[in-house]
Amino acid sequence: MPSMPSASSPARDHYQVLIIGGGTAGITAAARFRRAGLTDVAVVEPARTHWYQPLWTLVGGGRAPLGITRRPEASVMPRNVRWIREAATAVGPETQTVTTTDRTIGYDFLVMAPGLQLDWDKIPGLDAAVGHGAVSSNYSFEHAPYTWELIRGLRSGTAVFTQPTGPVKCGGAPQKIAYLAADYWRRQGVLHRIRVVLVLPSDSLFGVPVWRRALEQVADRYGIEVRLNSEMTAVDGTARRLTVADHSAGAEERIAFDLLHAVPPQSAPDWVKRSPLADPASPYGYVEADKYTLQHPRHRNVFALGDVANLPTSKTGAAVRKQAPVVVANLLAEIKGEHRERRRYDGYTSCPLVTARDRMLLAEFDYDQRPAPSIPLVDTTKERRDMWLLKRYGLPALYWHGMLKGLA
Structure with a gap:
């Protein structure tokens, strides 16, 4: 040819x-x-x-x-x-x-x-708020470093982590940053002074039962308030307030925040x-x-x-x-x-679920939500340091x- x-x-x-x-x-x-x-x-x-x-x-x-x-x-x-x-x-x-x-x-x-594409404008106020004040998002290279600035600087108050309705890139990422932040605050001795709220549109932390149970234990360990069947519908970055719609109860709640990690709707x-x-x-x-x-x-x-x-x-x-x-x-x-x-x-898909600064679960499953492990003799349903090393060094090299x- x-x-x-x-x-x-x-x-x-x-x-x-x-x-x-x-x-x-x-x-x-x-x-x-x-x-x-x-x-x-x-x-x-x-x-x-x-x-x-x-x-x-x-x-x-x-x-x-x-x-x-x-x-x-x-x-x-x-x-x-x-x-x-x-x-x-x-x-x-x-x-x-x-x-x-x-x-x-x-x-x-x-x-x-x-x-x-990231539809920042689909949530009123988010496009104007992200990257400024107390609002950031890891879904943009421009803002990811700012997320760490906010986490490192918070010593008390309310931190909210949100995920929108609909498919997003790496569905576990919206909650992984909540666990990383909570672990950092725990190690700094200030977690007890911070209210951590995780807002998810789904009816559970994860669709596959074995990893759902593991993540429920992680959220409990950090004292995270998990709001299921809920989503952020508006944010005022200047006033540091957001609106959360609870679709199960058909109600809305206004939450004042000191840190917001927001995931934009995607399409x-x-x-x-x-x-x-x-x-x-x-x-x-x-x-x-x-x-x-x-x-x-x-x-x-x-x-x-x-x-x-x-x-x-x-x-x-x-x-x-x-x-x-x-x-x-x-x-x-x-x-x-x-x-x-x-x-x-x-x-087949895989979601590396980072649960701490040096620990990770590796969720691998197929269309039927059945576990589909690819690493022999390793229990990836448990939090492991070697899985974190895989995430940080092995997967980028691959x-x-x-x-x-x-x-x-």
């Missing part, structure tokens, strides 16, 4: 495989396509910086520096994959084209991996929501995909993976690691016209040197 043009040559207007998004999902898929022998692959991605976002929780908890979570996008782009440094703005599956800020690009096969990028690829069943505009084959049911030459795919599992990097081989295998089968049974994704190179 002919070789791919070098990164310095002009972008063409048609590719065999066009990938939208140069984050975890897009780069992992691109690397695997190259290793499978495809030479006509392009990635549409405007960002010049690539972030390893799972460590932002540890940045906010004072356990990792922000600098180690970023690398130049050029350094992670697979060799001989065309990088189109533009933003996608529309997709036409009937014409097999993607529109960017500068051009229209044709494709034979499309892989949707643009990630999701597919607006242009994806407007596209024919969006799942009509998703109120958040995520891309429709068969949950096993990751193929679009109405457009057979389109696949989706990562956060933008409307799949009934948690949106994590670990899920991408299992999804990428499925997308690559099934797309290659389409190219070859093979009629064999397609490779299947079982919904990410940069394994996943993004198509090796893991």
Whole structure:
């Protein structure tokens, strides 16, 4: 097959495989396509910086520096994959084209991996409040270091940690920072002077019983007030007050706070929501995909993976690691016209649940909420220091040197 043009040559207007998004999902898929022998692959991605976002929780908890979570996008782009440094703005599956800020690009096969967007403006007052005063969020590289400043500076008062309704990146992250903060305050001898409130939209701390029970013990240990079936509906950063809606009781409560860690609502990028690829069943505009084959049911030459795919599992990097081989295998089968049974994704995802500055649970499960452990002879339902070391050092190494190179 002919070789791919070098990164310095002009972008063409048609590719065999066009990938939208140069984050975890897009780069992992691109690397695997190259290793499978495809030479006509392009990635549409405007960002010049690539972030390893799972460590932002540890940045906010004072356990990792922000600098180690970023690398130049050029350094992670697979060799001989065309990088189109533009933003996608529309997709036409009937014409097999993607529109960017500068051009229209044709494709034979499309892989949707643009990630999701943070909808700060969906909670009144949050966009104006975050990053100032007593409000922060680990869901932005700009604000994660500020979370640690607030935690380190609090010696008494009320600290509130919230999670919005709907799918979010790493569903455990909103509560992990609460545990890291409480552990720090306990070690500083001030936890007894701080009221810690955790506001969650779900009816339990975790969907899988074995880890739910473990997290309930963690919350009890720190004396955290857990508000289930609840969400923050408004915040006044200047007055340091927020409104919490209790959906079980049908009531609202105003809470004064001295620290607020807020997670913004999240959804597919607006242009994806407007596209024919969006799942009509998703109120958040995520891309429709068969949950096993990751193929679009109405457009057979389109696949989706990562956060933008409307799949009934948690949106994590670990899920991408299992999804990428499925997308690559099934797309290659389409190219070859093979009629064999397609490779299947079982919904595997993993959530490293940091419970203290040096302890972690590792929750691994599938579509049926069944535990799916990947580390032999290690009980990851218990808080362990070796699991924390895996989170802090092992998983980043696996990410940069394994996943993004198509090796893991």
